[in-house]
Amino acid sequence: MSKIGLVIKREYLRRVSKKSFILLTFLTPILMVALIFVPLWLATLKGDEVKQVVISDTTGKYAQLFENTEQYHFIHSDKSLEEYRNSKNKELFAILNITDDLLKNPKAAAIYSEKQIPSELSDLVNKVLGKQLEVEKMATFNIPNLAEIIRESRVDFNIQTIKWSKDGSETISSVQIAYAIGFIFTMLIFMFIMMYGAMVMNGVMEEKTNRIVEVMVSSIKPFDLMMGKVIGIGLVGLTQLFLWGILTAVLFFAGQFLLGGGLQAALQESQNMQANMGTSATVEIDSAKQLFSALESFNFKEILLFFIIFFIGGYLLYASIFAAIGSAVDSEEDTQQFMAPISILLVFALYAGIYSMENPDGPLAFWCSLIPFTSPIVMMMRLPYDIPLWQILLSVTLLYATSIGFVRFSGKIYRVGILMYGKKPNFKEMLKWLKYK
Amino acid sequence: MIFLKAENVVKQYASHLALNDVSISVPEAKVFGLLGPNGAGKTTLIRIINRITAPDSGQVFFNGRLSQPDDIYRIGYLPEERGLYKKMKVGEQAIYLAQLKGLGYQEAKTRLTRWFDKFDIMPWWNKKLEELSKGMQQKVQFVITVIHEPALLIFDEPFSGFDPVNADLLKREILELKDKGHTVIFSTHNMASVEEICDEIALINRSRVVLSGDVNEIRNSFKSNTFSLSIAGTSFVPAPGLVEIVEEKAVGQHVEVLIHKTHDITNNELLAALMQNNEILSFTEELPSMNDIFIHTVSQTNNA
Numbered sequence: 001m002s003k004i005g006l007v008i009k010r011e012y013l014r015r016v017s018k019k020s021f022i023l024l025t026f027l028t029p030i031l032m033v034a035l036i037f038v039p040l041w042l043a044t045l046k047g048d049e050v051k052q053v054v055i056s057d058t059t060g061k062y063a064q065l066f067e068n069t070e071q072y073h074f075i076h077s078d079k080s081l082e083e084y085r086n087s088k089n090k091e092l093f094a095i096l097n098i099t100d101d102l103l104k105n106p107k108a109a110a111i112y113s114e115k116q117i118p119s120e121l122s123d124l125v126n127k128v129l130g131k132q133l134e135v136e137k138m139a140t141f142n143i144p145n146l147a148e149i150i151r152e153s154r155v156d157f158n159i160q161t162i163k164w165s166k167d168g169s170e171t172i173s174s175v176q177i178a179y180a181i182g183f184i185f186t187m188l189i190f191m192f193i194m195m196y197g198a199m200v201m202n203g204v205m206e207e208k209t210n211r212i213v214e215v216m217v218s219s220i221k222p223f224d225l226m227m228g229k230v231i232g233i234g235l236v237g238l239t240q241l242f243l244w245g246i247l248t249a250v251l252f253f254a255g256q257f258l259l260g261g262g263l264q265a266a267l268q269e270s271q272n273m274q275a276n277m278g279t280s281a282t283v284e285i286d287s288a289k290q291l292f293s294a295l296e297s298f299n300f301k302e303i304l305l306f307f308i309i310f311f312i313g314g315y316l317l318y319a320s321i322f323a324a325i326g327s328a329v330d331s332e333e334d335t336q337q338f339m340a341p342i343s344i345l346l347v348f349a350l351y352a353g354i355y356s357m358e359n360p361d362g363p364l365a366f367w368c369s370l371i372p373f374t375s376p377i378v379m380m381m382r383l384p385y386d387i388p389l390w391q392i393l394l395s396v397t398l399l400y401a402t403s404i405g406f407v408r409f410s411g412k413i414y415r416v417g418i419l420m421y422g423k424k425p426n427f428k429e430m431l432k433w434l435k436y437k
Numbered sequence: 438m439i440f441l442k443a444e445n446v447v448k449q450y451a452s453h454l455a456l457n458d459v460s461i462s463v464p465e466a467k468v469f470g471l472l473g474p475n476g477a478g479k480t481t482l483i484r485i486i487n488r489i490t491a492p493d494s495g496q497v498f499f500n501g502r503l504s505q506p507d508d509i510y511r512i513g514y515l516p517e518e519r520g521l522y523k524k525m526k527v528g529e530q531a532i533y534l535a536q537l538k539g540l541g542y543q544e545a546k547t548r549l550t551r552w553f554d555k556f557d558i559m560p561w562w563n564k565k566l567e568e569l570s571k572g573m574q575q576k577v578q579f580v581i582t583v584i585h586e587p588a589l590l591i592f593d594e595p596f597s598g599f600d601p602v603n604a605d606l607l608k609r610e611i612l613e614l615k616d617k618g619h620t621v622i623f624s625t626h627n628m629a630s631v632e633e634i635c636d637e638i639a640l641i642n643r644s645r646v647v648l649s650g651d652v653n654e655i656r657n658s659f660k661s662n663t664f665s666l667s668i669a670g671t672s673f674v675p676a677p678g679l680v681e682i683v684e685e686k687a688v689g690q691h692v693e694v695l696i697h698k699t700h701d702i703t704n705n706e707l708l709a710a711l712m713q714n715n716e717i718l719s720f721t722e723e724l725p726s727m728n729d730i731f732i733h734t735v736s737q738t739n740n741a
Contacts, residue, residue, distance in 0.1 A: 006536050014525070211520030215581070217489055218514045219537040419489050 003220045007228025015236045025240050029247035037255045051093035056081065058099050065128050072121065096125060103136050178384035179357050185307050185380040186353045193314055194346060196237045197322040203229050204326030213418045222415040230319045303383050306392060313399040314376025317406050324410035327417035328425045349374035353381040360385040370395050372402035440465035440620040441589060446495035448481055455481040457644040463622055468615050470635035471624040474735055477641040479624045480517060483591055487514055515582040517593035519575060521566050528562035531581055538585035552580040571598045590614060591622045596630060608634055628728040640734055647738045656724040662698035667691050667718035674714035679707060691718060
């Protein structure tokens with residue numbers, strides 16, 4: 001095995017077998033999937049007991065509108081509110097008190113309870129009374145068939161966004177989904193560059209402060225030592241990403257399978273709730289279909305391929321800089337002055353990426369997705385929007401050219417820095433190291 | 438045959454001159470001592486030989502030709518500041534470093550097992566390095582330095598941190614390596630060990646070589662015509678005009694005397710003169726210790 005291969009192997013195996021790596025790799029997808037499924041699952045859980053709600057309606061107009069449901073039984077009563085309040089009846093869940101014609105006085109109805117009133121109950125009451133009041137209000141206009149006219153005139157409108165492809169086909173795309181996909185990949189690249197870049201830096205610093213490099217340089221070229229570390233740690237990152245992808249997919253499907261009917265019901269429930277608020281259920285089904293066709297319209301293979309390409313390029317660029325920093329300093333505190341500009345650059349890239357979402361073809365997005373220091377992050381945000389291929393290829397070329405340049409540049413700083421002790425270097429000094437033979 | 442040669446090496450750091458026109462010649466299969474007070478420039482010279490830093494001017498010759506980048510793979514270097522991976526298991530780490538030095542996995546393992554047995558550190562094979570005592574870590578590092586049997590071995594202060602028993606073990610190992618044909622450069626402050634194991638030395642002080650050559654020749658050239666004698670009886674009778682008594686003390690049935698030869702006569706002539714009046718039990722010429730030579734030379738050049 002070549003020497004660089006040995007270094008890669010050691011860096012990789014040592015980190016992959018760490019408990020923290022294994023925990024993070026396996027827990028993160030579980031956490032992500034749980035975040036999606038647990039609320040849905042909780043929504044499917046219903047209280048078993050039937051709650052009793054007393055209706056005290058002095059007008060007599062509304063009480064008969066309420067029909068018993070699975071959860072609520074409505075009881076008509078003439079007793080006053082005070083009587084119930086004093087009776088301490090444990091069976092009783094809530095009292096709906098209506099004291100006047102609600103069309104004239106909308107504040108005349110209220111629900112009283114000793115417990116927190118669930119939104120389910122108030123939604124139900126709102127729905128029943130609201131419908132009745134709508135009918136009554138229409139009746140006051142004295143226009144025949146008004147109810148039919150209004151039903152006929154109701155239009156549901158939801159604009160479709162269609163993108164013309166080069167081959168003339170039309171695809172329904174969804175801006176929100178592009179936004180979400182871009183955001184996830186952008187965050188992943190940003191996170192990984194930060195996390196794994198810092199890992200490279202600490203690894204280099206460890207070797208320097210351990211003084212093991214003095215032994216190492218008589219068996220391996222400093223450049224090979226640095227690259228071995230950068231590549232080994234990069235592979236750890238790719239492994240983690242790969243495992244996350246697979247685990248998330250597996251868990252997601254498993255969750256869907258396990259929850260099965262329950263999930264369907266939960267989705268139905270939320271649709272019904274929206275339907276009550278004015279949108280009709282048919283629109284929801286329509287948009288669900290659109291969602292799938294929109295999802296299909298994204299070229300995931302292409303996005304994933306470029307994600308890997310940009311990830312590797314961006315990682316190489318930043319990891320080599322981190323390695324150079326690690327080699328130049330003697331202790332953690334000294335890293336601050338060098339870390340600050342790098343962090344600012346990365347955070348700027350992240351913000352540029354987020355603003356690019358608003359206008360993926362604007363000048364900020366365009367230039368930041370070409371400049372190598374920001375392109376891995378910003379380009380990921382733009383990719384789902386199907387930007388011209390020449391821009392992607394130009395960006396990749398620039399990124400890799402710069403990465404290779406920086407790997408060499410860092411290799412030179414590393415070679416000098418790794419054996420330089422007791423001096424606190426600055427940027428000027430490091431530039432001088434570049435000239436050393 | 439000269440194995441390694443440094444010629445007119447100059448190294449200037451920002452604020453001081455670390456090496457000023459330094460030349461050394463290390464003969465093959467010999468132990469070469471690189472001596473000098475702290476900060477004299479020994480480590481800088483070693484780093485230049487190791488190609489860790491480059492000299493401002495001057496050359497290093499390896500086996501008669503100019504030193505090449507690949508020559509470092511023929512060097513085993515034990516740095517003064519010891520360093521290994523603290524969190525890594527000892528055996529795993531040793532195999533890794535041996536593999537980096539070009540040994541195959543099996544070969545590395547066999548050789549390491551042999552060395553670890555020899556040094557009694559086999560039980561630590563699966564321990565993390567940080568669990569070992571400093572002396573143990575030194576042993577591990579020594580093994581790693583010599584494992585690939587390089588032509589040239591450089592030990593920077595190899596005895597620091599060792600108890601006398603282990604220091605002795607190490608001394609024997611170094612001599613054994615020499616007998617096998619390895620060339621050893623050996624930097625130290627421990628002058629007693631220099632007398633025992635070095636064949637040649639170079640003494641560096643204030644960035645310059647102030648003394649170099651064969652250890653015995655150097656000691657001879659520094660001899661101060663001092664002799665120690667054991668005389669039977671209760672008193673020593675000096676040969677007038679030939680010697681001065683430096684010290685005299687009675688020990689039981691004999692007298693121990695330290696004398697200084699004042700006349701330019703041979704040792705035999707001196708002995709013949711002394712024999713006339715004394716029953717001589719022993720007669721030894723006192724060669725100066727390397728320690729004395731070191732202190733003498735360093736203070737002399739400092740005053741110059």
